[in-house]
Amino acid sequence: MEIDELIKELDKKLIVIKKEILKDTMYVYCDTYKKETQCKYCGTISNSVHSIYQRTISDLPIQKYKVKLLINVKKYFCINPECSHKTFAEPLNFVEKNALRTKRLDEYINKIGLKNSSLEAKKQINDSHVNISNNTILRILKKKKGFN
Ligand SMILES: [Zn+2]
Known part of the structure; x- marks a missing residue:
């Protein structure tokens, strides 16, 4: 495409x-x-x-x-x-107010994060050429789970 x-x-x-x-x-x-x-x-x-x-x-x-x-x-x-x-x-x-990532990128991170520990998720996400910290992954996951 x-x-x-x-x-x-x-x-x-x-x-x-x-x-x-x-x-x-x-x-x-x-x-x-x-x-x-x-x-x-x-x-x-x-x-x-x-x-x-x-x-x-x-x-x-x-x-x-x-x-x-x-x-x-x-x-x-x-x-x-x-x-x-x-x-x-x-x-x-396609992006939350003041966010630095598109919603579809957050969805993708969330999908990987839900299936894995945060360390494994970070590895998988970085392997797929997205640079992101553990903290960011945790923040996205927490938000999805409604803790924020
Ligand atoms: Zn006005």
Whole structure:
């Protein structure tokens, strides 16, 4: 499967603009093509872009490469003068707020973690070209089990 298709599985609005392989990591640069977005605080549609910033998010490995997505995320002005927020970032549905990994990568880690001790899980996950610490694995597992 082409990398573009794998990225589109995350979100159809993502466009791959550049791919780069450095050592064991594939960096995939993405834009979002959406021209307007709904304010998450008041629901008003805005097309007034305030700024663009880059988020770096780890995704599932492809073949023998770790994958890092570098996504240009748009920040919009809310055009509703009544709104409690002047600006808002466009939402990315495939990643939790402020998370550094896609939901599908967390799912994958969770699946391995549930079947194994954390040490064995770490080994298996690192063997599959995802760099992750024991603490992160435990954090993801705890969250899934509802301890957090
Ligand atoms: Zn608003």
